[in-house]
Amino acid sequence: MSNKRIDEPTGVETVGHEWDGIEELNNPLPRWWLISFYMTIVFAIGYMVVYPAIPMLSKGTEGLWGWSSRGQLAKELDEAQAGRAATLAALAQVPIEQLPANPDLMRKAIAGGRAAFRVNCVQCHGSGAAGGIGYPNLNDDDWLWGGNLKEIETTLINGIRQPGNAQTRTSLMPNFGKDGILTPAQISDVADYVLSLSGKAPMNANGKLAFEANCVVCHGADAKGSRAVGAPNLSDAIWLYGGSKDQVVGSITKAHAGVMPAWGGKLDPVTIKMLAAYVHSLGGGEDFADAPTNPAAGTTGNAKP
Amino acid sequence: MQSPESVPASLYEKRKAVFPKAVDGRFRRLKWLVMIVTLGIYYITPWLRWDRGPYAPNQAVLVDLAHRRFYMFGIEIWPHEFYFVAGLLIMAGVGLFVITSAVGRAWCGYSCPQTVWTDLFQHVDRLIDGDRNAQLRLEAAPWGAEKIFKRAVKWTIYLAISFWTGGAWIMYFADAPTLTREFWAGDAAPVAYGTVAVLTATTFLFGGFMREQICVYMCPWPRIQTAMLDEKSLLVTYKDWRGEPRGSVKKAEKNPGGVGDCVDCNQCVAVCPTGYDIRNGPDIQCITCALCIDACDKVMVQLGRPRGLIDYATLEDCKLEREGQTPRPISRALFHTRTLIYVSVWSAIGFALLFALGNRQRLDISVQKDRNPPYMLMSGGELRNAYTVKLRNMESRPRPMQVTIDGLPGGTMWTDDMPSDKAARTLKFDVAADRADPMRFYVVAPAGTHPQHFEFKLKALDAEGGEDESKVRFDAPGEEE
Numbered sequence: 001m002s003n004k005r006i007d008e009p010t011g012v013e014t015v016g017h018e019w020d021g022i023e024e025l026n027n028p029l030p031r032w033w034l035i036s037f038y039m040t041i042v043f044a045i046g047y048m049v050v051y052p053a054i055p056m057l058s059k060g061t062e063g064l065w066g067w068s069s070r071g072q073l074a075k076e077l078d079e080a081q082a083g084r085a086a087t088l089a090a091l092a093q094v095p096i097e098q099l100p101a102n103p104d105l106m107r108k109a110i111a112g113g114r115a116a117f118r119v120n121c122v123q124c125h126g127s128g129a130a131g132g133i134g135y136p137n138l139n140d141d142d143w144l145w146g147g148n149l150k151e152i153e154t155t156l157i158n159g160i161r162q163p164g165n166a167q168t169r170t171s172l173m174p175n176f177g178k179d180g181i182l183t184p185a186q187i188s189d190v191a192d193y194v195l196s197l198s199g200k201a202p203m204n205a206n207g208k209l210a211f212e213a214n215c216v217v218c219h220g221a222d223a224k225g226s227r228a229v230g231a232p233n234l235s236d237a238i239w240l241y242g243g244s245k246d247q248v249v250g251s252i253t254k255a256h257a258g259v260m261p262a263w264g265g266k267l268d269p270v271t272i273k274m275l276a277a278y279v280h281s282l283g284g285g286e287d288f289a290d291a292p293t294n295p296a297a298g299t300t301g302n303a304k305p
Numbered sequence: 306m307q308s309p310e311s312v313p314a315s316l317y318e319k320r321k322a323v324f325p326k327a328v329d330g331r332f333r334r335l336k337w338l339v340m341i342v343t344l345g346i347y348y349i350t351p352w353l354r355w356d357r358g359p360y361a362p363n364q365a366v367l368v369d370l371a372h373r374r375f376y377m378f379g380i381e382i383w384p385h386e387f388y389f390v391a392g393l394l395i396m397a398g399v400g401l402f403v404i405t406s407a408v409g410r411a412w413c414g415y416s417c418p419q420t421v422w423t424d425l426f427q428h429v430d431r432l433i434d435g436d437r438n439a440q441l442r443l444e445a446a447p448w449g450a451e452k453i454f455k456r457a458v459k460w461t462i463y464l465a466i467s468f469w470t471g472g473a474w475i476m477y478f479a480d481a482p483t484l485t486r487e488f489w490a491g492d493a494a495p496v497a498y499g500t501v502a503v504l505t506a507t508t509f510l511f512g513g514f515m516r517e518q519i520c521v522y523m524c525p526w527p528r529i530q531t532a533m534l535d536e537k538s539l540l541v542t543y544k545d546w547r548g549e550p551r552g553s554v555k556k557a558e559k560n561p562g563g564v565g566d567c568v569d570c571n572q573c574v575a576v577c578p579t580g581y582d583i584r585n586g587p588d589i590q591c592i593t594c595a596l597c598i599d600a601c602d603k604v605m606v607q608l609g610r611p612r613g614l615i616d617y618a619t620l621e622d623c624k625l626e627r628e629g630q631t632p633r634p635i636s637r638a639l640f641h642t643r644t645l646i647y648v649s650v651w652s653a654i655g656f657a658l659l660f661a662l663g664n665r666q667r668l669d670i671s672v673q674k675d676r677n678p679p680y681m682l683m684s685g686g687e688l689r690n691a692y693t694v695k696l697r698n699m700e701s702r703p704r705p706m707q708v709t710i711d712g713l714p715g716g717t718m719w720t721d722d723m724p725s726d727k728a729a730r731t732l733k734f735d736v737a738a739d740r741a742d743p744m745r746f747y748v749v750a751p752a753g754t755h756p757q758h759f760e761f762k763l764k765a766l767d768a769e770g771g772e773d774e775s776k777v778r779f780d781a782p783g784e785e786e
Contacts, residue, residue, distance in 0.1 A: 028318040030522055032515070103722075128677030139691075141725075142684040198686070236684035237752070281721060283681065283691055283747050 091270045096149045113278025116271050139282045142238040145169050147286040153276040159262030171230030177253025186210045191248040197235040323580035326437035330599025339415045351476030360738035361701040392658045399651045406644040409539045414594035422512035433459040463513040471504030517579035527589045536620035537641045541593045543584045543615050546627045573597035669697040670763035672775040679780035686752035688781045697741035705766040707733045712759030716750040756785045
């Protein structure tokens with residue numbers, strides 16, 4: 001096998017192997033290459049000592065430096081939390097009425113609220129906050145309990161129809177059909193009348209009479225509802241429990257009473273403030289009627305700095 | 306198993322130090338010129354200023370990683386225009402092909418940073434230790450006061466050059482005067498110190514000690530070039546038919562015609578920066594710096610023989626010359642077909658980039674539609690869609706612009722920075738300089754609107770003008786008309 005010889009043209013010894021007439025010259029590697037190779041071995045040993053490296057029976061070696069990917073994640077989460085501390089402190093300081101005057105803080109609050117919404121609210125309101133039958137859509141401009149920042153925050157803190165909470169949003173509509181206050185024919189007439197207000201059904205005179213006798217107390221003579229008592233506007237295009245005749249008849253026969261948790265006891269005030277800012281930002285948020293809003297928003301010309 | 310005797314003495318070889326002799330000549334002067342120009346460009350460029358007004362940095366060449374901008378004199382590249390940089394890199398690659406095809410390994414011999422810095426460090430060697438013979442003597446000498454002193458001085462100079470080299474690099478990535486001040490005050494970013502440390506170490510090691518080992522063992526380019534060189538490529542060639550058999554002047558006098566022109570003076574080996582003997586033929590170790598041509602020409606002049614025993618030549622011409630025919634002029638070697646093809650590819654990319662540069666838009670609107678929910682029913686029955694809109698102003702000054710709804714009958718819009726009762730079909734903005742900030746647009750259309758497409762039209766209202774548009778969908782219940 002070994003057949004070393006000196007290659008004529010180059011004067012270099014061959015390694016002594018031959019493959020179909022092809023031979024290999026034995027040119028030595030440079031010495032620094034060997035030294036670099038030894039250094040990588042030393043580095044690897046050092047690496048195995050200080051970092052987790054060798055798998056054992058139940059767990060691997062931990063390494064002298066005690067590094068772990070889980071530990072690094074925890075550290076980075078702590079750092080991220082610490083990085084947010086200043087913003088959270090500022091948010092805790094600012095009353096929610098002042099938030100629109102501080103666009104930078106407002107933007108941060110909306111971003112934080114978006115994250116908190118994903119965790120706490122999407123189960124009922126949906127990931128796009130578009131809600132569904134029985135769960136209000138938070139993007140639109142129709143608010144049962146008020147749509148400025150303060151009102152939204154109040155609703156969030158105290159919830160809806162929460163027993164034992166004096167501040168909770170509560171309204172109670174009678175079960176007109178179930179409790180025999182109105183006959184099914186009357187309910188049908190009232191439903192027709194209510195739907196006629198938004199042009200979805202022809203005018204029904206009997207229904208109008210029954211409505212004036214039974215409904216105006218809460219919903220008002222113009223059926224525009226009342227936020228004070230949580231009575232929905234019946235003349236608009238938005239129906240929390242559905243706007244078909246059957247659904248309206250159903251709502252009158254047996255009233256719905258949806259609930260929302262009182263988040264005041266579950267989330268910290270800053271998170272609630274951020275949630276209010278996020279919900280308010282979805283496109284239907286209302287300005288404070290008596291307080292001047294963000295002055296920059298008043299003119300069309302300078303929407304962005 | 307092999308017997309111990311058959312194992313070679315050493316599988317690994319200690320570097321044979323190279324002590325190239327100083328030489329003067331036309332190629333040495335060309336090398337000086339290239340060295341001054343390339344090092345000048347490298348060290349001075351970051352300090353050139355270029356006025357871009359108050360909203361952009363005034364450094365002529367700046368890679369602003371923090372703000373995602375690349376400035377080069379009058380050109381400002383944004384991240385979405387990175388194809389310009391990619392195009393330049395491709396041109397640099399094809400440029401190497403052009404150079405290799407036309408003049409062989411001229412890149413290796415003259416302008417490769419490894420060559421330039423090695424050359425610089427070898428000049429430092431000569432300055433401190435003396436020329437080749439003195440260097441050899443000092444290397445062999447025991448470690449005495451003189452050797453220690455000279456080594457200390459030399460390595461200090463190496464280190465100073467290396468540090469300057471590493472320091473110059475980071476100046477391309479931040480405002481040079483500011484960064485210099487911060488660097489010495491200890492206020493610069495850790496990455497700046499780290500970069501300088503790494504580049505100082507590599508320059509010191511590669512230029513001062515590794516030298517030709519980088520070319521011979523580490524660099525891929527000589528390997529690629531061996532595949533790119535052919536019989537039409539210019540190579541530094543020893544004309545063996547003229548030089549062999551080698552013999553001294555005395556031998557030639559005794560036996561005229563029996564001895565070649567090469568007097569075996571070994572000057573070509575002595576001046577070689579990689580320690581190669583060109584008379585063994587072309588090799589990866591020959592970086593074609595042509596210093597051996599200078600050395601040999603000098604000897605030939607002294608002996609009264611024609612110059613060019615070692616010269617730039619193509620294999621084709623060597624064949625002609627060997628057969629006693631006249632070689633073709635050197636311009637034929639420079640401009641052969643393959644070179645011209647490379648040049649046309651290279652310039653096509655260049656012209657395409659210039660064309661793209663001249664035609665690029667300095668403003669831009671990009672729109673992303675909200676898809677969850679796709680549309681909203683408002684209490685009045687109207688339908689609302691929401692969009693995230695970016696107005697991009699690439700000029701370094703604020704510009705007045707307007708956005709108009711084109712299509713979507715009855716549609717109006719407002720942003721979340723303004724009250725919805727100010728909704729209109731045209732909104733005006735002062736778009737900040739050199740920015741692209743996202744805005745939220747709400748577009749509302751009357752009840753009964755069907756799903757359809759419409760356009761946001763962007764128009765600059767200043768003297769310079771400019772337009773852009775983005776076609777988007779308006780979602781609504783029902784079928785598209």
